[in-house]
Each structure stands twice: as C-alpha cells, then as structure tokens.
Amino acid sequence: xxNTLLAPELRELLAEKNYQELxxxxxxxxxxxxxxxxxALSPGEIWEILxxxxxxxxxxxxxxxxxxxxIEMIKTLGREAMGKLLSDMPPxxxxxxxxxxxxxxxxxxxxxxxQAEREDLRRLIAYQEGTAGSVMTSEYAxxxxxxxxxxxxxxxxxxxxxxxxxxxxxxxxxxQKLIGFVSLKDLILAPAKAKVKDIMHEDVIYARTYDxxxxxxxxxxxxxxxxxxxxxxxxxxxxIITHDDAMDILQQEQQEDVEKLMAIAGSHEVGAYMKLxxxxxxxSRIPWILGLTLLGFISGYIxxxxxxxxxxxxxxxxxxxxxxxxxxxxxxxSATLVIRALALKEITTxxxxxxxxxxxxxxxLMATILALVAYLRVLLFIGHSSxxxxxxxIKVGIAVAVALAIQVISSTLIGAFLPLIAxxxxxxxxxxxxxxxxTIVDITGLLIFFSVAKAILGI
Amino acid sequence: xxNTLLAPELRELLAEKNYQELxxxxxxxxxxxxxxxxxALSPGEIWEILxxxxxxxxxxxxxxxxxxxxIEMIKTLGREAMGKLLSDMPPxxxxxxxxxxxxxxxxxxxxxxxQAEREDLRRLIAYQEGTAGSVMTSEYAxxxxxxxxxxxxxxxxxxxxxxxxxxxxxxxxxxQKLIGFVSLKDLILAPAKAKVKDIMHEDVIYARTYDxxxxxxxxxxxxxxxxxxxxxxxxxxxxIITHDDAMDILQQEQQEDVEKLMAIAGSHEVGAYMKLxxxxxxxSRIPWILGLTLLGFISGYIxxxxxxxxxxxxxxxxxxxxxxxxxxxxxxxSATLVIRALALKEITTxxxxxxxxxxxxxxxLMATILALVAYLRVLLFIGHSSxxxxxxxIKVGIAVAVALAIQVISSTLIGAFLPLIAxxxxxxxxxxxxxxxxTIVDITGLLIFFSVAKAILGI
Numbered sequence: 001x002x003n004t005l006l007a008p009e010l011r012e013l014l015a016e017k018n019y020q021e022l023x024x025x026x027x028x029x030x031x032x033x034x035x036x037x038x039x040a041l042s043p044g045e046i047w048e049i050l051x052x053x054x055x056x057x058x059x060x061x062x063x064x065x066x067x068x069x070x071i072e073m074i075k076t077l078g079r080e081a082m083g084k085l086l087s088d089m090p091p092x093x094x095x096x097x098x099x100x101x102x103x104x105x106x107x108x109x110x111x112x113x114x115q116a117e118r119e120d121l122r123r124l125i126a127y128q129e130g131t132a133g134s135v136m137t138s139e140y141a142x143x144x145x146x147x148x149x150x151x152x153x154x155x156x157x158x159x160x161x162x163x164x165x166x167x168x169x170x171x172x173x174x175x176q177k178l179i180g181f182v183s184l185k186d187l188i189l190a191p192a193k194a195k196v197k198d199i200m201h202e203d204v205i206y207a208r209t210y211d212x213x214x215x216x217x218x219x220x221x222x223x224x225x226x227x228x229x230x231x232x233x234x235x236x237x238x239x240i241i242t243h244d245d246a247m248d249i250l251q252q253e254q255q256e257d258v259e260k261l262m263a264i265a266g267s268h269e270v271g272a273y274m275k276l277x278x279x280x281x282x283x284s285r286i287p288w289i290l291g292l293t294l295l296g297f298i299s300g301y302i303x304x305x306x307x308x309x310x311x312x313x314x315x316x317x318x319x320x321x322x323x324x325x326x327x328x329x330x331x332x333x334s335a336t337l338v339i340r341a342l343a344l345k346e347i348t349t350x351x352x353x354x355x356x357x358x359x360x361x362x363x364x365l366m367a368t369i370l371a372l373v374a375y376l377r378v379l380l381f382i383g384h385s386s387x388x389x390x391x392x393x394i395k396v397g398i399a400v401a402v403a404l405a406i407q408v409i410s411s412t413l414i415g416a417f418l419p420l421i422a423x424x425x426x427x428x429x430x431x432x433x434x435x436x437x438x439t440i441v442d443i444t445g446l447l448i449f450f451s452v453a454k455a456i457l458g459i
Numbered sequence: 460x461x462n463t464l465l466a467p468e469l470r471e472l473l474a475e476k477n478y479q480e481l482x483x484x485x486x487x488x489x490x491x492x493x494x495x496x497x498x499a500l501s502p503g504e505i506w507e508i509l510x511x512x513x514x515x516x517x518x519x520x521x522x523x524x525x526x527x528x529x530i531e532m533i534k535t536l537g538r539e540a541m542g543k544l545l546s547d548m549p550p551x552x553x554x555x556x557x558x559x560x561x562x563x564x565x566x567x568x569x570x571x572x573x574q575a576e577r578e579d580l581r582r583l584i585a586y587q588e589g590t591a592g593s594v595m596t597s598e599y600a601x602x603x604x605x606x607x608x609x610x611x612x613x614x615x616x617x618x619x620x621x622x623x624x625x626x627x628x629x630x631x632x633x634x635q636k637l638i639g640f641v642s643l644k645d646l647i648l649a650p651a652k653a654k655v656k657d658i659m660h661e662d663v664i665y666a667r668t669y670d671x672x673x674x675x676x677x678x679x680x681x682x683x684x685x686x687x688x689x690x691x692x693x694x695x696x697x698x699i700i701t702h703d704d705a706m707d708i709l710q711q712e713q714q715e716d717v718e719k720l721m722a723i724a725g726s727h728e729v730g731a732y733m734k735l736x737x738x739x740x741x742x743s744r745i746p747w748i749l750g751l752t753l754l755g756f757i758s759g760y761i762x763x764x765x766x767x768x769x770x771x772x773x774x775x776x777x778x779x780x781x782x783x784x785x786x787x788x789x790x791x792x793s794a795t796l797v798i799r800a801l802a803l804k805e806i807t808t809x810x811x812x813x814x815x816x817x818x819x820x821x822x823x824l825m826a827t828i829l830a831l832v833a834y835l836r837v838l839l840f841i842g843h844s845s846x847x848x849x850x851x852x853i854k855v856g857i858a859v860a861v862a863l864a865i866q867v868i869s870s871t872l873i874g875a876f877l878p879l880i881a882x883x884x885x886x887x888x889x890x891x892x893x894x895x896x897x898t899i900v901d902i903t904g905l906l907i908f909f910s911v912a913k914a915i916l917g918i
Contacts, residue, residue, distance in 0.1 A: 028662055030682050157647055166644055167626050167685075184643055185625055188616055203487055221710070223489050224703035226626075226685070243702050244683035247709065251680070254713045258795060273800035274810075278820040285792050286825050289867075292788050293829055296781035297836055303777035304840075310776050314769055317776045318762035321783055321901050322755035328787075329751050329894045333744050336717060341732035351733075361737040366745050370752055377756055381763075408748075435788045438897070442780050 002066075003033075007040035014045060019052040026053055026061065035064035043073040047081060056161055059088030068275060070097055074105065083112030090164060091117075092137035092245065095124045124239075132216045133209030135249060136230045136239030141169040145179065145197035149190045156184070164242055168227045171200045176236040178204060178229055206231055209238060214253045217246035218345075257343070288435065295439045299324075299446050306450040312459055313391055319374075319400050320449065326370065327407045327445040328438035331415030334359050335437055339419045339429045349424040355416055363412035367405035375401040395457055403445075403452040410448065411441040461525075462492075466499040473504060478511040485512055485520065494523035502532040506540060515620055518547030527734065529556055533564060542571030549623060550576075551596035551704065554583045583698075591675045592668035594708060595689045595698030600628040604638065604656035608649045615643070623701055627686045630659045635695040637663060637688055665690055668697060673712045676705035677804075716802065747894065754898045758783075758905050765909040771918055772850055778833075778859050779908065785829065786866045786904040787897035790874030793818050794896055798878045798888045808883040814875055822871035826864035834860040850916055858915040862908045869907065870900040 013022050026034045026049065038046045038061065046069070050058045062070065062085055074082050086094055086109060098106055098121060110118060120138050127133030141163045143152050156166045169187075171180035180200030190199045206229045207216045220228050220243055228246075230239040276284075303310070303320075310317050338355060341347045347355060378397035415437055419429030453459075472481050485493050485508065497505045497520065505528070509517045521529065521544055533541050545553055545568060557565055557580060569577060579597050586592030600622045602611050615625045628646075630639035639659030649658045665688045666675040679687050679702055687705075689698040735743075762769070762779075769776050797814060800806045806814060837856035874896055878888035912918075 030662075030664060032682050153647065160644055160648055166647070184647070185619055188612065188625070188643070189619055203489075205489060221703070221706045223491050226702075243685075243706075244680070247680045247702075247706055250706065251709065251713075254710075254717075255799065258713075258717060258799065273796055273805055274813075278817060278824070281796075281817070281821045282824045285789075285821065286828065289785065289788055289792070289825055290828065290832065293781060293785045293832065296784045299780035299784075300777040300836075301840075303780065304774065307773045307777070311770065311773050314766045315763065317769055317779070318759040318766070320776070320779060321758035321762065321905065322752060324780055324783065325755045325758075325894075325898055325901060326748065326752045328897065329748055330744075332894065333748070337732055337740075340714065340717065346732055354733075358737060358740070362740045362744065365737070365741045366748055369745065369749065373749065373752065377759075381760075435784075435791065438787065439784055442784060446780065 002039040003036040004040040006037045022049050031060040032064045034061045039069055043076045055088045063089050063093040079112045082109050087114045087117040091120050132207040132211040132230050135213050136241050137164050138239050139164045140240040141166050143169045143171050143196050145171055147196045149187050149194045150192040152196050170229050170237055172237050178231050178237040213249050217249040220246040292435055292439050299442045302446045323445050323449055324442045327411035327441035330408045331411035331437045331441045334412045335415035338416045342423055342429050349420050352420050359412050359416040363409040367408040371401040371405040374404045399453045399456040403449045406448050407445045461498040462495040463499040465496045481508050490519040491523045493520045502535045514547045522548050522552040538571045541568050546573045546576040550579055591666040591670040591689050594672050595700050596623050597698050598623045599699040600625050602628045602630050602655050604630055606655045608646050608653045609651040611655050612646055629688050629696055631696050637690050637696040672708050676708040679705040751894055751898050758901045761905045782904050782908055783901045786870035786900035789867045790870035790896045790900045793871045793874035797875045801882050801888050808879050811879050818871050818875040822868040826867040830860040830864040833863045858912045862911040865907050866904045
C-alpha cells in the first residue's frame with residue numbers, strides 16, 4: 001500500500017537534511033504506517049531515511065514495505081547498504097524476501113550480510129516451503145531452568161530489542177532440548193526468588209519443523225497462543241511461529257483454497273491483483289480454462305451421439321442448460337461444505353459413509369421439490385413449442401422431472417465424494433471443486449437426461 | 460471436539476470423589492484440551508468437575524466446550540450453578556453464548572448472574588451483531604497517566620487474573636477517554652520511577668464500537684497487534700478485541716464468503732457440518748438452488764425461441780454445454796479475483812475502469828486461444844455428425860469460434876463488473892459470484908451463440 005499524503009513534507013525534510021525530525025516521524029507511527037508513507041518516495045530517498053534509523057526500526061519498516069519496493073531498493077543499493085538492510089530484518093521476513101529475489105541478486109547479496117545473519121538465513125532457507133520450519137523465526141527468548149524469576153526478567157529486559165516477543169519464553173536444557181514454557185505474565189506474578197523450573201509449564205504445545213504450516217497456524221488459533229515453539233528431530237528448540245504469522249498463513253491458505261475452488265492456478269500472493277501484469281494473469285488462468293474447455297468437448301460428444309433424439313424432440317434441448325446448471329450448483333454446495341469440514345478437521349475420510357448418507361437425504365428433499373417445479377414448467381410452457389406434436393407433454397414433463405431429480409441427487413453425491421477421494425489420496429480436496437465438478441456433472445447430467453428421455457419417451 | 464480417550468479414568472476419579480487429582484488434571488492441560496476430554500462426559504459429570512475448579516479456570520474450560528454441550532449443561536443445571544458458570548466466563552464468550560440461548564432460557568438465566576456480570580452482559584449484548592462492540596471484551600487492563608512504572612506493574616500484577624491480557628494496557632484520563640497505550644514490554648524496559656504518561660504511545664490504533672468487525676480484525680492483522688482498544692462516541696474506552704478473536708472473526712468471514720460464492724445461505728457457524736441436521740442443511744441450501752433453477756428456465760426459453768435453428772443444424776446443440784461452462788469458468792475467475800481484491804481493500808469501485816481494461820486484455824488473450832481450439836475441434840469432429848450436409852463445416856467452425864470468443868470476453872467482464880456494482884450499492888460482492896454468475900452467463904452465452912450462428916450460417 002502506498003500513501004502519498006506526506007510525500008512533499010518528507011521530501012522537504014530530506015532536502016533540508018533534517019534527519020532528526022524524519023527519525024521522530026518514523027518513531028511516532030506504527031512501522032506498517034511508516035512503510036506506507038515511505039512507499040511514495042524513490043528507493044534512494046527511502047534508503048536515505050532508513051539509514052538514519054536504529055537498526056531494529058530500520059528492519060521493521062523495511063519488512064513492511066511491499067515486496068516490489070523491497071526488491072527495487074535492493075537492486076539499486078550498493079552491496080554494503082543491501083547487506084545492512086537484510087541483516088536488520090526479522091529472520092522470518094528475511095527468508096521470505098531472499099527466496100523471492102532473482103537468483104543472481106540472491107547470490108550477490110548473501111555474502112554482503114553479517115556472518116551470524118548469513119548462517120541464520122542459510123539454516124532457515126533450507127526448510128521446505130509450506131512447513132513450520134519455513135515460516136518460523138529464530139529470534140525467540142530462551143531461559144534456563146535454574147534461573148530465578150528476577151534473573152529471568154533481567155535477561156528478557158536485556159534481550160528484548162532482539163526478540164520477536166518476550167511475552168512467551170521457552171525453557172531449554174543444556175542440549176537445547178525444549179523442556180518448558182513461561183509467559184511474562186507467569187514471571188510477573190511469581191515471587192522474585194522462585195526458580196524458572198518451578199513455575200514453568202511442562203506440557204508445552206509445540207510444532208516440529210516438518211509439520212504443515214496450516215496445521216500449526218490452526219493450533220495457534222485453537223489454543224489462543226501468542227507463539228508456538230518449533231523443535232527439530234532431536235527435540236531441540238530451533239524457532240518459534242508467532243500469532244501474527246499464523247494469521248497471515250491462514251489468510252494465504254484460505255486465499256489459495258478459494259482460488260482453487262474457482263480454478264485459478266499460480267502464485268497465491270495476498271493482495272496481488274493490481275500488481276500482476278495482464279500476461280501473468282493470463283498465464284495463471286488459461287491452464288484451467290483451456291483444460292475445462294477440452295473436458296467440455298466430452299459433453300458435446302454426448303449431445304452429438306444423441307442428436308437423433310434432439311431432432312425428433314427438439315424441445316428437449318431447451319432443458320439441457322437448466323439441468324447442467326442445477327447439477328453444478330447442487331454439487332458445488334455439497335463439495336464446499338465437505339471441503340470446509342475436512343479443512344477444519346471436523347470430519348475425516350473415515351466419516352465418508354455418514355456424509356454420503358446425510359448428503360443423500362438432503363439431495364432427496366431438494367430433488368423432490370425441483371422435480372415438481374420442473375414438471376409444472378414443462379406443462380405450462382410446452383404449448384409454445386412447435387415440434388412436440390407427436391409426443392405427449394405429460395411424458396416430456398415426467399422425463400424432465402425424473403432426469404432433474406436423478407441429476408440433483410447424483411451431483412450432490414459426486415460433489416461430496418470427490419473431495420473425500422482426493423483427501424484419501426492426500427491431495428488437496430479443493431482442487432476437485434467447483435469448475436472441475438461443474439464440468440463433470442455436465443457430462444453425467446447429459447447422459448442421465450438422454451437415457452431417461454429415451455426410456456420414458458420411447459424413442 | 461470430543462476426545463473419549465480419558466473418559467473411563469475421569470469417571471473413576473469422579474466415583475472416588477478424588478477432586479484433587481481431577482483439579483490437577485484440569486490445571487496441567489490447556490483449557491481447550493481439558494474441554495475436549497470433558498466433552499465425553501455427561502453435563503452433570505462435567506459440572507461436578509468444573510465446580511471444584513477455580514472460578515477463572517472454570518470459566519475458561521466452559522468457554523471452550525462446544526456450544527451444544529454448553530447449552531445442554533445450562534438446561535440441566537440448577538439456577539444457581541447456571542448463574543455461577545455464566546458469571547465466570549470471559550465477557551465476550553458469555554455474550555456469544557447468551558445470544559444463542561432460547562429466549563425462555565435467556566430470560567431465566569440473566570437474573571441468576573451476579574450483578575456486575577449482569578450489567579456487563581446487558582451492555583455488551585446491546586451492540587449490533589457484526590460490529591466491533593459485539594465482539595469486544597470488557598476485561599482489559601487500564602492505567603492512569605500519573606502512575607509510575609513500578610505502580611503500574613504492581614497494579615497489573617494484582618489485576619492479572621481478571622484480565623484477558625496484561626501485555627497491552629490502555630491509559631485513560633479522568634473521563635475514561637483513551638489517551639495512550641503501553642505494552643508490558645515498555646513497562647519492563649522503562650526505569651521503575653518513570654511515569655506512565657512519559658513512556659506511553661499517544662498515537663493509539665483504535666476502533667469504534669460501530670466499526671465493522673472484519674475491518675477491525677484486518678487492522679489487528681495488518682499491524683500485528685495483540686489487541687485493539689474500542690472507544691464509544693465520546694472517545695471513552697469501553698472494550699478491547701484480542702488477536703485470537705480477530706483470527707476467529709477472519710475465519711468466520713472467510714467461511715461466509717466461500718459459502719456465498721457457492722450459494723449456501725443460512726447460519727455460518729464454523730465447523731457445523733456434522734452438527735446441523737438434514738433438515739437444517741436442506742433449508743439453507745434449497746433457496747439458492749431453487750432460485751437458480753427458476754432463473755435457468757430463462758435459458759430454456761431462449762433455446763426454445765431458436766428451436767428452428769437447432770432443427771436445421773442439430774450439431775449446434777452439442778456446443779451449448781461447452782459454451783456455457785467456459786463462460787461460467789472465465790466469469791468465476793475474474794469475479795473471484797475482484798471480490799478478493801475488494802475484500803482486502805486492494806482496489807475500490809473507483810478503480811472500475813482500470814480493472815475492466817485489465818480484464819478485457821486478459822480475456823482477449825484467453826479468447827484467442829480458445830477460439831482457435833474450438834475451431835479445430837469442429838473441423839476435426841463434425842464429419843461424424845449426420846445433419847450438417849447442407850452447411851459448410853468451416854462456417855460452423857467459424858460460428859462456434861466467434862461465439863466462444865465473444866462469450867469468454869463478455870463473461871470475464873460480467874464477472875468483474877457484477878462485484879463492483881454490488882460493492883458500489885454497499886452489498887457484499889460475494890453474493891453475485893459463482894452460481895448466480897454461471898446462470899447469468901449461460902443466458903448471455905446462448906443469446907450470443909444463436910445470434911452469431913444465425914448471422915454467420917445465414918439461417
């Protein structure tokens with residue numbers, strides 16, 4: 001986001017080299033707000049302001065800039081400034097940014113960073129995308145069990161500027177193994193001379209580096225945590241994931257789900273609509289559209305096969321769109337509900353039978369009403385048609401009603417079944433939803449329609 | 460969620476009246492985990508355990524029980540126990556629960572609560588659903604500007620058990636007007652004798668009671684806050700909304716958006732799939748399905764109108780489903796992207812022209828490719844058809860390709876345009892998405908198809 005409101009004032013202060021007032025301005029607002037105002041300036045101007053801030057504030061403001069601005073700045077800055085900026089960023093944001101840099105730039109920038117940060121980056125960047133390890137930060141507060149409460153608070157006070165949060169501290173033994181957790185509230189409430197080991201919670205809710213990031217974010221949500229510790233295979237504490245990152249993860253995952261529901265492939269950066277070029281939009285949308293269109297040719301082939309029926313009773317063609325749409329809508333409803341319930345772990349694939357029974361009952365009720373409505377529609381309007389002289393309107397009505405009922409029930413069941421199948425194959429259930437489903441129930445719908453029509457109308 | 464793993468052990472401890480061990484069990488786990496284990500017991504058994512816990516822990520565990528279990532317990536408990544349970548709950552959870560109680564039970568239970576909690580409930584329940592006021596809690600920590608840091612920490616230490624969080628404190632003047640904010644981190648880092656007014660942040664990010672809950676949750680997310688203060692029309696502090704509630708709000712709103720996209724009406728309780736009866740599912744799904752089916756009859760009417768064309772060139776019927784589906788898919792894609800960008804405030808209705816230009820460009824690229832594919836499809840397969848002797852396959856191919864291109868472009872633009880229109884009328888853009896859109900572009904698609912076919916084939 002860019003806020004141009006203060007750009008003239010900021011430029012004036014820069015011209016006057018009034019760095020004191022610029023620093024005060026940056027300190028008075030939230031780093032995210034400062035980033036919005038600075039985004040209205042050129043990369044060089046932004047750097048001139050940032051270079052006068054404290055390393056911590058510089059890192060925070062820079063982290064809140066849009067990725068495009070960040071990359072633009074890194075491209076235009078000298079090697080030293082670049083290294084400084086990256087070293088000051090929170091470790092998790094730094095990893096995200098470095099991952100998105102063009103390869104050449106990445107290789108140029110890593111050696112420019114301070115050694116500690118460089119090693120931290122190398123360690124964090126190794127975790128696979130989508131895992132807890134890939135989103136954790138290494139700036140967490142650690143205590144040892146033998147510290148007194150007083151000593152622990154003094155330690156946190158010293159270390160606060162470098163930690164993502166000091167509200168949760170994690171207690172580790174000599175081998176860095178996670179053995180407990182204390183909140184700053186626990187420390188504040190405890191007697192000054194008490195030992196950390198006596199007041200710490202030993203039942204720590206934790207994550208492993210290879211856990212799925214969405215699952216961990218849901219744990220943070222479920223247990224209302226400020227942060228969750230992440231341990232490696234030797235149970236050693238290696239990072240934490242904070243509540244604000246959990247919110248961003250959940251938002252990103254939900255965005256991805258919606259886009260899958262709507263058949264949009266590609267990168268799932270939040271809030272990227274305007275940033276992406278026409279060509280990028282085209283590339284992320286054409287695969288699905290083209291694939292589904294090709295799949296749609298199958299329905300064309302079915303219609304072609306039954307062409308003789310259509311020539312005899314042309315009125316039947318007019319019910320094809322309604323039948324296809326209703327199937328698609330019924331299927332989308334059940335698919336959406338099942339996908340959501342699976343995502344929230346409310347149901348598992350083991351409940352498949354229960355779910356299908358429930359969906360059958362719901363679909364049966366809907367099918368009854370829709371069949372009745374369709375039957376009345378045929379009786380009321382079929383008189384206007386020219387080609388049905390030889391076929392009784394009542395028979396046509398019955399055929400349409402029966403086909404619609406079967407279509408609604410089968411689409412609802414297919415809509416519930418496909419996500420369960422996908423899930424049991426460890427695929428994301430969302431990929432089989434809406435557009436894919438619509439195309440599938442179109443095909444089944446036409447087969448149902450022509451078979452029923454053939455049987456009932458006897459043609 | 461129910462976890463039956465420990466039910467036998469818990470029942471044994473109850474039979475032995477070993478309340479000490481039961482209490483220890485409840486204290487050792489997170490309240491949300493305790494609630495899962497207790498859910499396997501009967502309401503009476505749960506109450507027997509809860510009644511031996513500290514009021515605070517009792518309130519927390521009870522708040523984490525499923526709503527059905529909560530209501531079941533309230534129904535079976537005596538008036539006194541009922542009042543006690545409600546009084547111990549966090550104020551925001553209490554309001555949520557009372558709102559969902561049947562009217563009779565609600566009227567019976569309010570007088571059973573302690574006076575302070577009763578008044579708090581009456582105050583909070585008055586805020587309109589969906590506003591910041593309706594989700595805030597009244598258990599926040601308040602400081603006055605003249606306190607020293609030492610006094611402030613002592614005050615927080617005393618009040619900690621009754622506050623939702625002590626990590627953020629809000630500073631108010633004599634009229635309860637919000638004038639500043641300090642974090643516990645600020646207090647810990649400041650000299651003991653400093654005054655709160657000297658270290659507090661005066662630029663507080665805050666909400667008003669009537670603000671939209673989703674907007675406020677997004678602010679919490681954007682600024683990585685632990686909580687946001689809520690003020691009334693006189694700028695007086697009346698509540699706070701915490702980060703965990705913000706996560707739940709965003710999840711609920713996103714759930715609602717997805718369900719709107721998929722045309723499912725009704726209550727949007729998270730994780731309610733299994734809880735809702737068949738009849739409740741039916742009621743929330745049939746309105747959309749029926750409405751869209753009725754709307755779908757319009758496409759039927761259009762086909763009926765052009766029946767003479769179909770009788771002459773029956774092969775055309777076989778392209779109807781593909782044309783309708785592709786339009787629906789293209790429209791869903793653009794609608795989804797625009798709806799999401801609107802929700803994230805990345806774009807506003809003022810950007811309408813820019814968006815439509817962008818969508819036109821994307822659609823034009825997609826249309827070119829799809830038209831080519833469709834043309835080839837017609838040329839390759841039309842030979843198998845029986846009824847096209849009199850019409851040149853090349854002409855049919857051109858007609859299908861041109862119709863498909865126009866359909867893709869118009870559907871994409873309609874998909875982008877409808878959410879913008881809805882948004883400018885202050886309606887939720889999501890309601891006009893997917894199923895509604897599919898039905899609309901079916902209608903426009905058939906009109907395009909038959910007009911193009913008539914013009915190109917000269918029939």
